[in-house]
Amino acid sequence: MEVELVQPQGYCAGVLNAIRLAYKAKEENPGKNIFVLGMLVHNKTVINELTSNGIITLEGEDEAKLVSSLSKGDVLVFSAHGHDPKLDELADNKGLIIYNATCPKVQNNINKIYAETEAGHQIIYIGQKGHRETNAALTISKNVSLYDTKLLINYQEITDKSPLVINQTTLNFLSLKDIHDDIKRHIPEARISNEICSATRKRQEAVLSINPDVDLIIIVGDKKSSNSQKLYEIASSHYRNSDVYMVSDLEDVKKLNLENKRKAAISSGASSPLYIVEQIRDYLLTK
Ligand code: SF4
Structure with a gap:
């Protein structure tokens, strides 16, 4: 089979920085317990590698409770896509050693939301309900209203004539344009x-x-990775004559029916390890 690797591949700067920071936290604090709050980045392979190196991911609905369960002197790494700002104070009061892996791009959004709400403006935040980055934005102020990506918002909540419209960093850029148009229709x-x-x-x-002559498109990414999901969404709606699959790793690819496939393209999310993409490429080249 012919195989094209769709560029770019490999970690984005924010993911790379978060992974490096977690290992740095481990190196700088020998003998201490190292925890990450939530998935450091949205990729299970990366999380499993952290776990096997003694860096434990804490997962649960009630993150304040998770932070409270740690002991003074434990190390806590905050993940790449932001967190509830109240947890900073909580971690500090508990005497935890904090490393913040929030991606600068996400932090920039958070800073804008603070500045706008402090200036008295309302924010329309476009994001996926339940996503960590969206949750973090919504906890900043009651003046942040969610426009969830399924085209839903309660416009009655917005009394500001010129609210700031801002969004989660990893959305589908085509759908975002439709949402912007909808908002502009309601609030010029x-x-x-x-x-x-x-x-x-x-x-x-x-x-x-x-x-467009490929008959197979593989998106390598974790189901929890928003940017990988969006690649899958875009590829599925754009290439209706090709088979499009989202896979986590080579084992997923081995389960696919690749009979009669001649030409493949592989894309991957910003938190997918390059070596997994290369394993998949090498496997497809043998087909
Ligand atoms: S995908 Fe996420 S971590 Fe990577 S640059 Fe974008 S916001 Fe940052």
Whole structure:
């Protein structure tokens, strides 16, 4: 089979920084317990590698309770896509050693939301309900209203004539445009701040430029990874004559029916390890 690797591949800067920071926390604190609150980055392989190196992921609905369960002197790493700001104070009061892996792009959004709400503005936040980055934004102020990506918002909540419209960094850039248009129809003076990060946008644009004669498109990414899901969403709706699959690793690919496939393209999310992509490419080349 012919195989094209759709560029870019490998970790984005934010993911790379988060992984390096977690290992740095371990190195700088020998003998201490090292915890990460939630998935450091949205990839199970990465999380399993951290666990096997003694860096434990804490997962649960009630994150304040998880932080409270730690002991003075434990090390806590905050993940790449943000966290409830109240947890900083809680961790500090508990005497935890804190490392913050929040991606600068996510932090930039958080800073804008603080500045706007402190200036008395309302925020329309476009994001996926339940996603860590969205949850973090919504906890900043009661003046942040969610426009969830299924095209839902209660416009009656918005009394500000020129609210700031801001979004989760890893959304589908095509759908975001429709949402912006919808908001502008309801609130003509709304100020739009498009915050899709360049790592997400470049991958989405690259997927749209895949040669349409491929009969197989593989998106490598974790189901919890928003930017990987969006690549899958875009590829599925754009290449209706190709089979499009989202896979976590080579084992998933081995389960696919690849009979009669001649030409494949592989794209991957910003938190997918490059070696997994290469394993999949090498396997497909033998088919
Ligand atoms: S996908 Fe974008 S926002 Fe998320 S960690 Fe990477 S650069 Fe940062």
